[in-house]
Amino acid sequence: MHYGRVTPPAALPSRSDPPDAVRDWLAGAHASPEQVRREWARCGLALLPLGSRFDAVRIPGDLVHAAVGSLAASDALDGPVIHDVRTLGPTYWALVPHQDDWPGDTETPLLSHGTYLGVPDLTVVGPPGSFWVTTPRRRHHLCRAEDVLALIACGRRELRQERMTNAEVLRALAQELPPPDTLSDDHLRGRTCVWCDTQLTAATAYLDFGQLTEPRRWFPRACRPCTDVRADRARTALVEGRQ
Template identity: 85%
Template structure:
């Protein structure tokens, strides 16, 4: 796949580090920073592992557009991508173990990779920076991302989802480990079906589970949608 390149360097906001210093910081997320730089030079996009220098929150385009239309904004690096189901945004945030943003806006971390454009890629086609990082360690504040999600949901009239409650309910519906393949256990396929998943297409990410042993559970949107309401009802009944 070819990704868009901008022939002239993107203009970074004031008080920024030199672009090469920011590239070095981003590339440092990769075990081989030189590979990231080669990927940027070759196609304008590098696959970087999440969980070390930053995590990423996946936000559906309609949620972002609704929030921005009401005046909300993020001060930090955001990547735009276009998927078969519409626009998707990725807000880069500090690594964290707890995320309360809702299953429709998962936090992706250890075990996943994100396509990160070169700093000069600020327009389509393909992935591009809506807002590039201004300096090393420049990330969106988690509380600002949560505020934007809440604003977008209010504008769209969506009910706020208690992520912890939803994940706890759906966790009760996870299949026994001895019925799962290696791809299921590594999060490569939906835990409830055989749909292949990537960091971009996994709708729900349970993160790293440790019982009865270390494994990763992820799910596609159709399976999540079918199970969410019954799982929450069953959880309420058990209280």
């Protein structure tokens, strides 16, 4: 495993435990396993204390999605992952062995002793609410901490590249703005797309360049079709320029 990129998980034994055995193991993290089973039966979710049988790493959804691209999170981490769609925006929780030291930060913290995590029943594998992206296949089946760190590093790298690309595309689009002295008052005030005659509102203006002051004060905005055509062209040019 090399930090900073996601590699396919190492081949593991295909053995799996019966679901009730896995439930017993999960519920055993709580002082009252029967209470956990009652909560699963009643609402499909139970609060389990962290730090004894496993810890949990919180990963923002945008980091996971950037890292795995078209893959599912289950294909990037060989271990149990929970998706919470109700709090903090789209959030993933990777269950890992207890860690004494965690090189994460406030965006990707490790939750351990003194913290509870909402853990769904094994049958809850889709929204609404918290659900398993990948269920534990057997007792003690957890994500490797180094794989989680690699996914986080990869997601951050991809997001930085995406932000850089978007900034470069925006600069390229600004270069394509027509001279203000060739435009009508509606174009100059952003009531009409700067590249065509489509009337715009606050809801339909797809790209807003804000207030520009050179060579005069104006407020160019653009419709989505015009923006998409020019943005695609700019991205193609960027890709070709980097090859």
